[in-house]
Structures are given as structure tokens and as C-alpha cells.
Amino acid sequence: MTSEADDTIAAIASPMAPAPRGIVRLSGHDCVDVLCRMEILESAESIGQRPFRVSKRLALGEPLGAIEVDVMVWPTQRSYTGQPSAELHLIGSPPLLQSSLEAAIRAGARAARPGEFTMRSFLAGRLDLTQAEAVLGVIEAEDRGSLDQALSQLAGNLSRPLQSARSTLLDLLADVEAGLDFVDEDIEFISDEVLVQRLDELRALLSQTRSQLSDRGGASPTIRVVLRGLPNAGKSQLLNVLSRTESAIVTDQAGTTRDLVTVESSWGGHSFQLIDTAGLESRDESDPEARVSREAQLQAAEAARGADVHVWCMDATLGGDFESLKDPDAVLPDAKRSAELICVATKRDLMPAGWEGDSMQADFALSSESGAGVEELIESLVGFAEQRDAGETGNVIGTAARCQDSLAAAMGHLDQAIQWTEQAAGHELVAAEMRLAVEAIGEVTGQVYTDDILDRVFGRFCIGK
Numbered sequence: 001m002t003s004e005a006d007d008t009i010a011a012i013a014s015p016m017a018p019a020p021r022g023i024v025r026l027s028g029h030d031c032v033d034v035l036c037r038m039e040i041l042e043s044a045e046s047i048g049q050r051p052f053r054v055s056k057r058l059a060l061g062e063p064l065g066a067i068e069v070d071v072m073v074w075p076t077q078r079s080y081t082g083q084p085s086a087e088l089h090l091i092g093s094p095p096l097l098q099s100s101l102e103a104a105i106r107a108g109a110r111a112a113r114p115g116e117f118t119m120r121s122f123l124a125g126r127l128d129l130t131q132a133e134a135v136l137g138v139i140e141a142e143d144r145g146s147l148d149q150a151l152s153q154l155a156g157n158l159s160r161p162l163q164s165a166r167s168t169l170l171d172l173l174a175d176v177e178a179g180l181d182f183v184d185e186d187i188e189f190i191s192d193e194v195l196v197q198r199l200d201e202l203r204a205l206l207s208q209t210r211s212q213l214s215d216r217g218g219a220s221p222t223i224r225v226v227l228r229g230l231p232n233a234g235k236s237q238l239l240n241v242l243s244r245t246e247s248a249i250v251t252d253q254a255g256t257t258r259d260l261v262t263v264e265s266s267w268g269g270h271s272f273q274l275i276d277t278a279g280l281e282s283r284d285e286s287d288p289e290a291r292v293s294r295e296a297q298l299q300a301a302e303a304a305r306g307a308d309v310h311v312w313c314m315d316a317t318l319g320g321d322f323e324s325l326k327d328p329d330a331v332l333p334d335a336k337r338s339a340e341l342i343c344v345a346t347k348r349d350l351m352p353a354g355w356e357g358d359s360m361q362a363d364f365a366l367s368s369e370s371g372a373g374v375e376e377l378i379e380s381l382v383g384f385a386e387q388r389d390a391g392e393t394g395n396v397i398g399t400a401a402r403c404q405d406s407l408a409a410a411m412g413h414l415d416q417a418i419q420w421t422e423q424a425a426g427h428e429l430v431a432a433e434m435r436l437a438v439e440a441i442g443e444v445t446g447q448v449y450t451d452d453i454l455d456r457v458f459g460r461f462c463i464g465k
Contacts, residue, residue, distance in 0.1 A: 008034050010104040011112035011464035012097045013087075022092035024100045025464060026109055027117055031084040032075055037107035040071055040088075047075050058088070060099040067096060081117055082124025115461025119454060122446060128159045129446030130403075136461055159445050161209060165202050166441045172198055173434045176427050192421050195430075199421070203414040206441075210407040222264075222271040223385055226304050229313035231279030234346030237368040238313060239263060239276040242378070247276075260299055268382035275303050309340045309384060311377070314360065316345040321360045340384050348372055403444045410440035 008028030026034060035041045040056045051074045057066040070089040079085040088100055105111065115136075122132045130153060137150030153159075175190040227235040240246055243263040261276040278296035287293075304310060312325055322343040345362035348355065349370045357365030364380070366373025417433035420426070442448035 008109045009112035009116055010101055010109035012101055013464040021089055022097045024088040024097060024104060025117065026104060027079070027081040027083050027085040027120060028109070029083060030108060031086055034104060034107045034109050035071070035073070035086055038103055047073065049076050058100060058103065060096070060103060064096065064099055067091065080126070081120040082126050083120060112463055114463050115458030115465055118461060118465055119458045130159045130444065131156065135465065139465060161205060162441055162445050165205050166438055166445070166447070169202055169434060169438050169441070173431060173438065176431045176434065180427055180431065196418050196421050199414050199418050203411055206407050206411050210404065222273050223308045224273045224275065224306055225309040225311060225381065226275045226277060226307035227311050227313060228277055228300070228304060229279060231281055233279060233313040233315050234368055235279070235313050236261070236276050238346065239274055241368045241371065241374055243274055260303055267378050268385070270382060270385035272381065275307070277303055307339060309342060309381060311342045311344055313344050313346050316347050316357065316360065316365065317350050323361055342377070342380060344377065406440045406443040410437045413437035413440065
């Protein structure tokens, strides 16, 4: 991905919540001129150097007419992108947002590419590469832990120690290369003992950072699997079979489970948290059990909101199908976007021979009594875990995957530099290894980059970020 530095780009940003507002974002050296051509500003000469806000009517032509817009303007390089920038805040109606974007393009802007605003911030030196990736992590965070991790990385908790290590390594390299310039005069800028000690300290710092990244991106976090369905659908018995425990009480009476029952399990090297919930039901307020039932439903909904996988159970002996669940909003309107839905027809052992649950549109037909189909469900859960680990590259986990090889290479070059120093093999060889280590660290923070690296990082962003 490349960026024409003189172009002014424009894109629709995500609508603002909870108010029904939307944003058209612009950035580029001609940004102020574009606003003038849109008749939002009168002249570029009179705006000064400080950010300001102005309310104007923007003419969109027929049939939309003119609309009120609040415009925030950053007329200098002191903006997110390091270029003059502006945001048009208006009603979050898609036709109005699209027409406003088209008005900006007619005035001389061009449509932004995915992630181009953040890429310009990186190219301007306002963010390093790990912080740019953290921006995407903030956008895509689905829970408090992920958000905190992304915000921490955005604040520089990863880049600061690496930049410090690179700076220290450059200072050491300068000492070593200065000694090479004065080798005939027997001038020593740094002793071999001190050099080995400092290089070993830097290697330890890189090793610690790499371990932290491995914990973040390599080791799978626990996957929350919530069992849902109507009362007496076989959820509790399935929990016991999956966990090989007797954690949940199983009876023929519907509504036995009231409180959440949570069990930890592990398959295929992945950790899972299995959660049995109360069956979905609605009771009349006159029912003595109505209050207890309502609390149980609230607990179940809260558990489902944070779940990675929803295993929806339906009693095969009662008929019906899962068609109504194909719409994700039918399962839980505010469920995680990445959550998986698995439809399970239970009590297969009570159905005629050869029955496989196809008529119910089930993903799996199983029997907790005989164990039939349970292993297939477990394999599906493991497959989900592996797919999530492989595909979770749009946030800070993507930083871990991208940086592992570079940090390993830097550590390898430092090891070789230490070895050459201890063997008195010559400071020319030591300096060469140190230069390679500097370059490898620079690949992590973005002091050294290629178009391919920028494509991989910013191509995952949405347009307008």
C-alpha cells in the first residue's frame, strides 16, 4: 500500500454512538482548500494556526438540499495524521453521509484506502508500527481485557523498551566502529568485557519481550462455551459428558438448572470453560417462581454475552428445527461479533435408527446417554479454537505474530556478536552482527519497513480509520 502524500483523502467514519450521528473525515495538505471549495470555509488565509470548530450548511443538491454540519478543523500538522485534517459531524443517515463524502470528492479529495488515516500517522512519525496495530486492536476489542491490552500497547508499553534497546545498541555500535577507526593507535572506546555485558543485557530484554508476546499471541486464552436452549433440552447432561464430571444436576424435571454451572476442560491443547445455563423460559408474574426464573434468565444472558461459542441444544424428540437461529440477532442481539453458533440436536438415542438430525438442520445430532456424536462436537470446538488462533491477526495478537521472527533474529545476531567478542574474532564481525540486530529491532517498531509490511498491517483496517 502506498500513499500519495499530497492527496487529500476522505472517508465515512463509523457512526457515533449512542447519538445518531456520523462523521466524514478528511486529511491531506489540500484539506483546507477542499473545505473552501465545499463552501464550508470562506478562505484559507483567514483560519489561523489553531484548531477550531464551525457550524455550516452543506449543500448536497437535489433532492437532499442543504444540511447542518458541525466541522472540526485541524489546519496544521498537529493532527492524528500529521497533516491538516477535518471532521464533518452530521446526521448519521447513510444517504446523507454518502452524499457528503461525494461532495468532498467533487471538491478535490479522493476516497481513502483501508487504514490510510492511521498509515499517514505512522509515516508522519506520530505512531510507531506497534501502536498503529494497537489502533486496530482498540477498534476490534470485544471485551475489557482485549481493550486494556490494546490501549496499553497504544500507550507505548511495547515500543518504548524496544526503542530504548535499539538506541542503546546504536550507541554501543558507535563505540565499536569508532574503535575500528583508531585500531592502529590502540585507543579503546569500550572494553570487550563491558561490551559483552551490555549485549547480554539487551538480549535478556529482547527475550523477555518475546516471551510476553508469546503469552499474548501464541498461547490460546480460555474459550468460553455456553450451553443454551429450552428447559430439559439436555444441556446439563451434555456438560457432564463433555467435562467427564457430575458437576450439573440432571433430572427429568424441566428447570432444574437455575444458577450457572461452570467447568474447566482442555482438548487439543486448548483450554475451554463450559457454562451450563438455565433453560430459556418466560413465566407469568403471578407464578411464585417468576422472580427466580427472571434472575436465572439474566444470569444466562450475561454469560452468553461474553461467550466465544454458543452451543444451542434442542430436544430431538420434540421435533422442530434450528432455522430461526440462523440470524445471529436471534441468539443474542449483543453477542460478540466473533462468536460461533453450534446447533445440537440432543437425545439422539431416543430417535429411530439412522436418524442424523438433518431434518432439524442441526450441526450435530448426539446422545449424552450413549456418547454418540460427542467426539464430533469436541472436534468442532477444537477446530474453532485453532481457527481463531490462526485468524486473530487484526489486533494486538497480530503484533505478536509479526514480531516473533524479527525479535528471534535480533537475539540470534546478539548471540553471535557476544560469541565473536569472547573469541576475539575481530570487531568488524561484531559490528556487522550488531547492525543486523539493530535492523531486526527496527522492523518491529517500524524504523525499518517495506511496502509489503505496510500492506499486511494496514490492509486489515476498515476504511475511515
